Amino acid sequence: MTQIHPPARLLMGPGPIDADPRVLRAMAAPLVGQFDPFMTDTMTEAMGLWRTVWDTANEQTFLVDGTARAGIEAALVSLLEPGDRVLVPVFGRFGHLLAEICGRAGAEVHTIETEWGTVFDPGQVEDAVRRVRPRVVAVVHGDTSTTMAQPLAELGRIAHEHDALLYVDATATLGGNAFHTDEWGIDAATAGLQKCLGGPSGSAPVTLSPAAVAAIDRRKQVEAGLRTADDVAPRGAPIVSNYLDLAQIMEYWGPRRLNHHTEATSMLYAARECARLLTAEGVGTAVARHVRHGAAMLAGVRGLGLEVYGDVGHKMHNVVAVRIPDRVDGDAVRGALLEDFGIEIGTSFGPLHGVVWRIGTMGFNARRDAVLTTLAALEHELRRAGHPTEPGSGVSAALASYEANRDVGP
Ligand SMILES: *Cc1c(COP(=O)(O)O)cnc(C)c1O
Numbered sequence: 055m056t057q058i059h060p061p062a063r064l065l066m067g068p069g070p071i072d073a074d075p076r077v078l079r080a081m082a083a084p085l086v087g088q089f090d091p092f093m094t095d096t097m098t099e100a101m102g103l104w105r106t107v108w109d110t111a112n113e114q115t116f117l118v119d120g121t122a123r124a125g126i127e128a129a130l131v132s133l134l135e136p137g138d139r140v141l142v143p144v145f146g147r148f149g150h151l152l153a154e155i156c157g158r159a160g161a162e163v164h165t166i167e168t169e170w171g172t173v174f175d176p177g178q179v180e181d182a183v184r185r186v187r188p189r190v191v192a193v194v195h196g197d198t199s200t201t202m203a204q205p206l207a208e209l210g211r212i213a214h215e216h217d218a219l220l221y222v223d224a225t226a227t228l229g230g231n232a233f234h235t236d237e238w239g240i241d242a243a244t245a246g247l248q249k250c251l252g253g254p255s256g257s258a259p260v261t262l263s264p265a266a267v268a269a270i271d272r273r274k275q276v277e278a279g280l281r282t283a284d285d286v287a288p289r290g291a292p293i294v295s296n297y298l299d300l301a302q303i304m305e306y307w308g309p310r311r312l313n314h315h316t317e318a319t320s321m322l323y324a325a326r327e328c329a330r331l332l333t334a335e336g337v338g339t340a341v342a343r344h345v346r347h348g349a350a351m352l353a354g355v356r357g358l359g360l361e362v363y364g365d366v367g368h369k370m371h372n373v374v375a376v377r378i379p380d381r382v383d384g385d386a387v388r389g390a391l392l393e394d395f396g397i398e399i400g401t402s403f404g405p406l407h408g409v410v411w412r413i414g415t416m417g418f419n420a421r422r423d424a425v426l427t428t429l430a431a432l433e434h435e436l437r438r439a440g441h442p443t444e445p446g447s448g449v450s451a452a453l454a455s456y457e458a459n460r461d462v463g464p
Contacts, residue, residue, distance in 0.1 A: 063392075066428045067400030067414050068198040068373045069226065070248035070255055073324075074418040077253045080327035081320045088316055096326060097307060097317065103329035104259050107228065107251075107337055108243065110235035114262040116307040117325050119318040122225040122246025124298065125258025127155050129221055129242045132270045132300035133190055135291040136160030141188040141218070143167075143174050145204060146197030147403050148223060156192060159294060164188065170200045170405060171364030176208035183216045190219050196227035196370040198249075199403050201363070201412065203231055203370045210239020219266055225249060228259075229332055230344035230372040230416050241266040250344060250372050252417035253328040257321040260300070267304070274301040342463025344371040347420040349459055350452040351413060354429040357451025358436065358443050363410045372416035375402070377409065382439045384408055390438065395431040425452055 065071045086092045097116075105115045118125045130152070134140060140161045142153040145168050156163045164186040168174050183191060191213045196203040206222060213220040219241040224233055228243075230250030235243055241263040247253030262270070273290035293299040297315065306314040332340050348371040355376045356362065363375035378384040384401070388411065391397045400412035415425055429448035436443050 062396050064395075064397045064419070064424060064427065065414075066419060066424065067398050068201075068249075068412040069414060069416065071252070071414060071417045071419045073248075073254045074252040074328070074331060076331060077247075077324050077327045080323040081254075083320075083323050085319050088313070089311060093317070093319070094311060096322060100322060100326040100329065101307065103326060103333055104261070106333045107259070107329050108235045108261045109233065109237070109337070110261050112235065112261045112263055114260075114267050114304055114307075116260055116303070117317075117322065118244070118258040118260055118298065118300075118303065119256075119315060119321060120258055120298075121255045122223075122244065122248075122258050123151075125225075125244030125246065125260050126152065126223055127295070128258070128298035128300050128303070129244050129260065129262075130155050130161075130190075130192060131159045131295050131298055132273070132293050133219060133221065133242060133266060134159045134161040135273070137162060138189040139164060139186055140190045140192055141166070141179075141182055141186045142192050143179055143182070143204070145173055145200060145202055146170060146194065147199035148194045148197045148225075152192045152194065152223060156190075161190075171202065173202050173204045173365065173368045176205070176212060179209060180212045183212055183218060187216060188218050190221055192221040192223075194223045194226075195233070196224075196231060196372075198226045198370075198373060198412070199406065201370055201373045201375045202365065202368050203227060205368070206238050206240070210241075213241075214239055219263075219269065226373070227370055229337065229340055230348075230420065231370055232341055235261055235263075247325060247328050248417075249414075250340070250416045250420070251328045252331060253324045257318065257325040259325060259329075262300070262304075270301050270304070275299070339464060341371070344416065344420050344463075346456070346459045346463040347415040347422065347425055348372055348374070349462070350422070350425050350455040351415045351429070353455035354425065354448040354452035355413065355432075358429070358433055358448040363406070372420065373412055373414045375406070375410040375412050378411060379436070379441045382436070382441050384411060387411075387432075387435045387439050390435045391431055394435070395427075397428055397431050399428070399432070422456065
């Protein structure tokens with residue numbers, strides 16, 4: 055067997071994307087021990103950097119080791135006690151995932167649904183909150199399955215006026231779309247590195263408001279052999295997972311450094327580097343970059359004569375869903391793009407499978423050359439698949455969009 059040698063790829067789907075080479079370099083840095091001062095300093099630095107990315111003053115801002123789903127599950131199983139009512143507004147696949155995880159945590163799950171390709175009006179959420187009186191409202195910010203981004207600004211107020219906590223899955227949006235944890239009154243939010251944040255999957259940034267921390271800490275368990283009598287006795291139902299027990303994970307990241315798992319050191323380096331790059335660029339500038347390159351991709355696919363799916367006014371900046379033209383085999387075109395150009399674009403789930411492709415412009419790949427190369431290659435494969443396009447129409451439309459949005463972002 056030879057050393058691992060992956061093919062060169064340009065990952066232009068809905069995530070994962072190519073990690074920024076600086077993140078890959080950070081991951082190759084040497085390991086240190088769990089309580090080495092360098093390790094604990096790096097954890098503390100990462101907490102500070104991620105507070106900037108999340109736009110929060112939350113002390114409890116840290117990483118869960120695992121993919122984005124580990125962050126989601128950690129937040130929900132730590133917040134929800136068996137029998138708690140939870141409201142999940144569902145507008146795509148990931149909303150169903152939140153509902154499923156809440157159910158497994160023993161919560162009484164109530165969902166409201168809106169047609170795929172649309173988002174909720176805050177009034178619809180408020181009506182449901184009045185009716186259900188949940189302890190937690192759990193919602194996805196950007197659901198990559200439909201490309202829609204749910205406006206969040208009102209939801210914190212709505213939840214708090216009815217004594218509920220607000221949890222948000224920001225995996226697909228953070229770093230590429232505005233996200234203001236404190237201003238929007240979000241109590242718990244989680245993400246993953248492999249979308250707009252420019253890293254590989256495997257680390258889940260988390261932030262928790264003081265109210266969320268209080269709700270979780272009351273369930274703190276005493277781990278035999280590790281914790282002493284001065285640890286608080288739990289007053290709530292035990293958290294069903296040990297690995298994803300945020301009460302314990304907070305103590306590991308906190309000043310006492312109480313051992314829980316062995317922090318995934320290389321992923322910590324990666325997550326620190328993702329946040330360092332974003333804060334050096336400026337989070338607002340990174341969002342503007344996603345706006346500009348996302349707009350160019352949108353103009354480009356329209357230039358190719360493709361129809362865009364869903365309510366474009368509520369689309370995430372970083373991904374577009376395009377209808378696969380009649381008589382074109384969507385999977386065959388995707389396969390040819392990969393085979394001939396090394397470019398990956400996304401298929402779709404559930405009701406949208408075979409109906410749309412999803413094309414991302416996110417993280418390290420929210421770049422002009424990546425956008426133009428993808429459009430040129432797609433045009434070629436569409437023509438080969440028997441779909442007529444005017445030569446150069448996608449690239450020209452994208453270039454015109456870049457020109458028009460000169461002042462929008464880098
Ligand atoms: C991509 C995505 C995830 C992915 O979770 P992983 O465990 O990292 O695969 C979760 N939620 C949303 C909204 C996503 O877009």
